[in-house]
Amino acid sequence: MSEAVVIVGSGLAGYNVARELRKADAEVPIVLVSRDQAGFYSKPMLSNALAGKKTAASLVTKSAEKMAEEVKLRVLAQTRVTRLDTTARTLTLSSGEVLPYRDLVLALGADPIRLPLQGDAADTVLSVNDLEDFARFAEALDTAASGQPVKRVAILGAGLIGCEFANDLLHRAIQPTVLDLAERVLPRLLPPQSSARLQAKLQEGGASFRFGVGASAVSRSANGSGLTVTLTDGSTLETDLVLSAIGLRPRTQLASDAGLSVARGIQVNRLLATSAEHVYAVGDCAEVEGHLLPYVLPLMGQARALAATLSGKPTPVAYPAMPVVVKTPAWPTVVCPPAAGAEGEWVVNETDEAIEARFVAPADSGAPERLLGFALQGKATAQRQAFAAQVPAILA
């Protein structure tokens, strides 16, 4: 019987579990398997790397070898897990090795959702969800289809990641045009006034927006100078590069093939345990009691709780209110959305320098106002801790 805890995935979730587990238990053997090169990097930096003049290589703060030495673990990089057998408690690896585990942690991440696009350049559409994607993106910015550096980028999706990339491209004097089927930026996270101000600030910097339309085809322009995006309303947009940022889908295939319970993500309870004994899931691939929260703060809480559980002290994960910083320096924004389906309304205070939007529960006569979520912008972002302290925990 193996003594090892095996972690699959070298993203922030996998490496945070490894670090926390090593802190809790100096001796347990830890093996980390990753299909990529397994260097440590902070994924949120992918959408502000241009401003910081970062490359895919300089984003890696520690190599796989350094992580192996520092955390005292065995790292199997460039190695894909192809099969999970929960009865034999083994993983089959792309190298042919069969790896036994005492406990298994799935930290598989999520895949970018791809739009089914027509056109002879549909395969040039990029998305940026890991270092290799970023390397391709950076290279494409230097040399567009025309052979010239990119001057225009069409971004599909006006959500958090689409807006962050739009802002980042402005640092390279590249004009982004952001398209979305919705009517405004970050519609699920912001009230209309806050969306409007963020959009206006990005426009002041040189970005353009087209709402109520999506892309249906991407083709090479007739004169060979770029790409033509055909939109769902029949109009067209000329650009040099198309970046898709329409969302992510948790990687669940390995788990569902092994018979684990899967809904939107790999289903786990508050101990982060899947439906199979000795198998856990964390990070973007995990759905924790119905909550799919693909951000850094939730996975850090998961890593701490799981490390305690794996070292013999069962510890349920707790989710306090966890604000997310939207990396749009053109108009700093912090969001803490209300729980899905929460009843209430936005109350918005606007000045030239700040917007303070509070999502409050319907007033009970005489009862104090209950804050269920918020969106702070401009100077108001400084108050995020004070606001977060008033919002109910997601999982107490």
Ligand SMILES: Cc1cc2nc3c(=O)[nH]c(=O)nc-3n(C[C@H](O)[C@H](O)[C@H](O)COP(=O)(O)OP(=O)(O)OC[C@H]3O[C@@H](n4cnc5c(N)ncnc54)[C@H](O)[C@@H]3O)c2cc1C
């Ligand atoms: C551009 C961008 C900006 C973001 N900005 C923010 C932000 O500002 N704030 C915030 O809180 N969150 C942000 N996020 C979200 C945050 O980065 C993610 O929630 C987090 O990094 C997910 O980490 P993860 O380890 O779960 O997944 P990943 O980092 O995707 O890691 C998954 C790992 O699993 C490996 N893997 C998958 N399948 C297999 C297999 N079969 N065999 C072996 N290995 C496998 C992969 O190679 C990879 O190493 C951002 C995300 C993106 C894309």
